[in-house]
Amino acid sequence: MEYRLLGGSGFKVPAFSMGTGTWGGVGEFFKAWGDTDASGARRIVDICLDAGVCLFDSSSRYSNGMAEEILGHATKGRRDKVIISTKSTFRSGPGENDIGSSRHHIIREVEGSLKRLQTDFIDIFQLHAFDALTPIEEALGVLDDLVKAGKIRYIGASNFSGWHLMKSLAVSEKYGLARHVCHQAYYSLLTREYEWELMPLALDQKIGTIVWSPLGWGRLTGRIRRGQPLPKDSRLNSSVVVDGGPPLEDEYVYKVVDALDAVSKETGKTVPQIALNWLLQRPTVSSVIIGARNEQQLKDNLGAMGWNLDPAHVKQLDEASAIPLTYPYWHQRSQFSDRNPPPV
Template identity: 70%
Template sequence: MGMEYRQLGGSGFKVPVLTLGTGTFGGQGDFFKVWGSSGVEEATRLVDISLEAGLNMFDSADNYSRGLAEEILGKAISGRREKVILSTKGTFRSGEGPNDVGSSRFHITRAVEASLKRLGTDYIDLYQLHAFDALTPVEEALRALDDLVRAGKIRYIGASNFSGWHLMKSLATSEKYGLARHVAHQAYYSLVSREFEWELMPLALDQKVGTVVWSPLGWARLTGKIRRGQPRPEGSRMQSSLNAQGAPPLSEEYLFRVVDALDAVAAETGKTVPQVAINWLLQRPSVSTIVIGARNEEQLRQNLGAVGWNLTPDQVARLDAASAVTPTYPYWHQLGFAERNPFPTKVD
């Protein structure tokens, strides 16, 4: 199975279409404990398997298991830094003080230095603002990131969980002042969460921002374990009330309709439900890479099986139809003007 590589937005940088997320490393705190708790040994094994498959990009964040995920990732890639692409994120609270949060120059500079130390490296390939900070001027955040790029501590910058106007304002500011520009947007997108397509996808295509997809299995709902008329699996993330609270609500009927369609396509292709769900995302416009998670070796190998083959246009169309919802305003209104406002349909 050959790994496919795509350009990250409008940059010259290529990334594998699958990235291994490290939310499952460490297991510190009630929220992350449910995701997984890989220690250094297991994490190293997951990195080994990934690299064998051509997956050489690893995504973390300073708030995953209170920094422990970055530390474990740093140890797992020790001695082979030049073989891997490291992406991480900062903006969320990292301490008790009033300045230990946000995208201010003070906090971002401190957060990057702390991430570098935990990761055991002197540069981060892709550094992403984990959320929009409305209390910090966009110019301040971007200038701080630009300084870090010029200092060689960051190669590329990205955003995560931004609204369309957050991202567009940031891009316009970069253009105005000649600052480093967001080449990636890490966004929540799956067959059961297609709001990304309404504004963020056309923006990504127009502005050449590569989409880094997080939670491609819809907050663990598309694992194939949740089906019509069956009890929820024991020990799954969806059994955790804390994790379920964090997940966007979905009607059961809608979820089952999508899973029924996935089941049918999985039977035709001989692939699993998660493999089909991830492969569908790989065919969506603007997607550069998909962050997959793995609590263990078996899950990782299964997720790696999502590449090296493609769903047929008919299968994609059936999954599209099963997962379609009426968008909120103004997007439903814009759909009526397709002649001049076409919906993105194909990957370049």
């Protein structure tokens, strides 16, 4: 397993990490993603550790905390062998203060996560979304306190816009507070908007990107084809899952899948392996979160490591997945490209 530095920190993480969004299956949304129980999760942890995948990503939101609880049981007795990442910001209860990045909510969420995970500290804690109602100084101040208390080792953000992340970094620098070292972002061959602003920012500010949903919300699993019905067990059969994800035109998805199929025939690799390998070669990517409902899916995803797509195949995939730029990015690229080159 390849290990990469997490942003500008001295902390190394595996190029692949294991997501726990498919663990627990509580509620319609997460049930559609998967319902791995404690025994299944322990087997997945075994396979991951054997392959060098020691980073496990969770959230207090996943199955209402059940995913964290299962992760705690699955890693019990081997905490020294794993890196645990979790997140919070989303609603955790019915109260007015059971949401967001306030001091009140973050402390309660971290304490709850520590209990569910059966650990004394969290290696990487990320704000799951930007809270525009809580001052950034307050959110970063409590995270800094938790770092100093030894309950968190590193902090990060997730699903921030460019200005959200840049302002947070500026506040950290101004007041000498703990700094985000990573940004967990939605990025795949089907969703390349990350490259427009967040990637250049990550390069400039040394932010490590942890990629979530690298197979395009389940569309790049190799089981979706033009003119064929969705597999019966596809999460895309759930309207809750589809409505909660990015809107994508079917023809665009099929165009990218066609290109993946062509590369697959030439390389002998599976469609998800190619999609994952493409991500591993992108700038700023520290780790790609893979998920699996079963051992076979996990082992197939792990097959994306140990080789690289050649430049011709990368170009073929880039061209098939290219999307029109919105303002101001189209203007920067078309009118001033010599001073605003795309990240490489």
